[in-house]
Amino acid sequence: MTQKIAVLPGDGIGPEIVAEALKVIDCLNQDFGLALETEAALIGGAAYDVHGTPFPEATLALARAADSVLLGAVGGPKWEPLNYALRPERGLLGLRAELELFANLRPALLYPQLEAASTLRPEVVSGLDIVIIRELTGGIYFGQPRGRRVNDKGEREGFNTLIYSESEIRRIAHIGFQTAQKRNKRLCSVDKANVLECTELWREIMIEVGQEYPDVALSHMYVDNAAMQLVRAPKQFDVMVTDNMFGDILSDCAAMLTGSIGMLPSASLDKNGKGMYEPIHGSAPDISGKGVANPIATVLSLAMMLRYSFDDAASADRIEQAVTAALDAGYRTADIHSEGTRKVGTAEMGDAIVAAL
Amino acid sequence: MTQKIAVLPGDGIGPEIVAEALKVIDCLNQDFGLALETEAALIGGAAYDVHGTPFPEATLALARAADSVLLGAVGGPKWEPLNYALRPERGLLGLRAELELFANLRPALLYPQLEAASTLRPEVVSGLDIVIIRELTGGIYFGQPRGRRVNDKGEREGFNTLIYSESEIRRIAHIGFQTAQKRNKRLCSVDKANVLECTELWREIMIEVGQEYPDVALSHMYVDNAAMQLVRAPKQFDVMVTDNMFGDILSDCAAMLTGSIGMLPSASLDKNGKGMYEPIHGSAPDISGKGVANPIATVLSLAMMLRYSFDDAASADRIEQAVTAALDAGYRTADIHSEGTRKVGTAEMGDAIVAAL
């Protein structure tokens, strides 16, 4: 059965790293009989440059029609002066909202080959394997009212609204508990219930939904403490679930603990399991066009796609093993390079993975 | 000249650690001719238990009348089931708001004696010395409207408002630039200007105010990246300035990098330099009443008070040197204990500091 993948390379290193994932797709089609069809479209700054909007209708239509979406990265200083509605980020946020990709799964996994790349002491992070589940289509990212105005003292004023309804919290809670069920059965919900009424409701609903999952141990942590605990003893966590803004911050922090931010994929899923897959890292404008970016996170995002959206665990395993094999063979891009390993560029790393496949 | 200090021990380990700071005050009065007068009052859960409110009128009156406030910590599981308005946190938040303590200074400093206590590799954190300046009386902590309601689908809904006016941003910007001027002249403003209009205004005002401080290098960072960079390479920062919520998260993360969270003081200042001083750590209900908590952060908060509010750098230096001397002599509370040092309780540590004074 043919599966259609909408490919959105985006900005900065996006096109370079996505190109390597496409090599892997070609190899899966040719050597393993898969039928993955790809079609590319512009998003973010690249789309703005051509179409005057970061989120063209055609891109949305392609993403809707596809079975799954592979995204590179969006954004860069070039587009920062633009008006809010035209910035690259609106393309990504628009896609999340339009496709209702409310569940963002972000694993933070330490690759044993890369222990030396973490800034944390080995004993604190070795074997680290946590998943952060971030609510992705609600909260302060999308809450209304929002904007700027002049207040009654004649001063400029900026405002945003953090808002969650019961059903929004409930559906992400289910994803949290179900993910924990497949792992070590511990779910830590992160909020700021001692200060924000919105997250007080968050906590209540987590507790309510938890009654349907008696096999999962639910705990709660304030977000400031969670940021501390991630640094102090990250291995205490199994699955964390939190809101859009806190998830943005904590998942980046957790990813960096592993020293492998160039290695970490993510999935953003709708209620039917259709998803958008992208590396956790950004568009890295400083190294874009140089052919040195690490394509592994993007390749592993493809593996996640096969696993979650196409129910093809065998191919996902195969890709993950090929990545491991390339690392074991000593291949390293600049971001994860250390003494005694072989420094390669983006394309060489992609080739090494394909060769291992 | 007599200086009046309102002493608010609060909950959990609060009373224990504040007791040690009081010993230091006695010593300064007796041996160094200072005239520090203290008067205690209840706040937080301790106040609720007695008066049915976490923030009694008398406490506010005392704090207003005093030249300065020394606070222990508030909160604990005992009071978590309480209605929002009665929780210990409301006492602390009420005090911040009523005294208009908009500028929260949180140093993250690695004590060379405690390098082993950090979970980060020594080369990443040794010599770490940054200050996070957190806006403390605005943003989502206090923004209106806020609360809970039932929406038109009959669902529960929780909401809070992130809001900043120009003048609120401007005054904290000045504190940021002035603090940077006294240090290494680098200020990093942290926002989420690519998503939140409110923090887009934040960034604009930072740039505007920056024109008055041409000697300070201003940079901007998104909050997710800032959380990553704190873990990746914290020494890149000198002074960071950010909003109330982001500051809550990032300052705890930064403090934990040092492994010395029991050592770090903080100051919350109004526009005249009157301040409330408190340890960065919380009320630690798990160890409260055991006499094992580390009183150093509270003692150093007193030093900060002498420096910032009473303009008595000599006494501040003296206290800081006494703390260093106690550490050099090998005294360690349980949280910072390591092999080859002498494990002591709260009171013994206080005595060691007083002896060194």
Ligand SMILES: CC(C)[C@H](C(=O)O)[C@@H](O)C(=O)O
């Ligand atoms: C680019 C930006 C809008 C985005 C976000 O804040 O969600 C990014 O930081 C992420 O985490 O995917």
Ligand SMILES: CC(C)[C@H](C(=O)O)[C@@H](O)C(=O)O
């Ligand atoms: C206790 C709580 C209300 C408080 C806050 O969130 O500001 C604390 O975490 C802090 O950082 O001082």
